[in-house]
Amino acid sequence: DAMVIQNPRYQVTQFGKPVTLSCSQTLNHNVMYWYQQKSSQAPKLLFHYYDKDFNNEADTPDNFQSRRPNTSFCFLDIRSPGLGDAAMYLCATSSDPTGGYEQYFGPGTRLTVT
C-alpha cells in the first residue's frame, strides 16, 4: 500500500544535541510538509516542499531545517533541541499545493528532549 513512513517512531535526544527525523513516501506526491504537534494542540506547519522549492513558515525557528534530496524522502533537522521542542513531529504529503487536496500523514515521530 502507498504510504507515508516516518522513522524513528520515538526519538530521545539530549538538550542541544542535533537530531534528524526522516520521512519517506511511496505516493509520488509533489508536496511534503513537516508539522509540529504538542499535546492537545493543533498541528503547526513548520515548512513544506513543492518539488524542490522550499517554503518556510515565518514563525518557524531557525533551529529547524529541512532537506529533500529526492521526491520520496524529506528530513527534519533540529540543530540544537531545547526542552520546548519536545513534541510529535508529523510528515504529510499531498499531490498539489493548491487548495482542495487532502493531506496524507505519517504516523509521526515522538521527540523527547532530556
Next chain:
Amino acid sequence: SQKIEQNSEALNIQEGKTATLTCNYTNYSPAYLQWYRQDPGRGPVFLLLIRENEKEKRKERLKVTFDTTLKQSLFHITASQPADSATYLCALDGWSSASKIIFGSGTRLSIRP
C-alpha cells in the same frame, strides 16, 4: 489573525446517538474545509472535504455542513460506535498554493457502550 475554534475539548455520548462536532472560524474565508480523524499517538487521517459553495457532504455515517455566513462547519457521526472514539480536527484550506491548511486543535470524542 486567523482563528479556529472547535467545540469543547471533549465530547462524551452514548453509543448509537449522533455525535455533532462544531468548527467555528474567524478572519478567514476558506475555499475548502477539511475534517480529519486522529487517534492517540498517530497522524491525522483525512475524512471529508467540503467546498465553500457546498452546503452539505456525506460519506457513509458521516455528514459535514459548511455555512460561510456563520463561518461554521458541523461534523456529524450518525449511529455512533465506540470505534468512532478519537480526536477530530477541522482544517481551513484556501484556493492557492500561497495559502496553507490551518488546523484546529480538535475535539476529543468518546463513545460509551
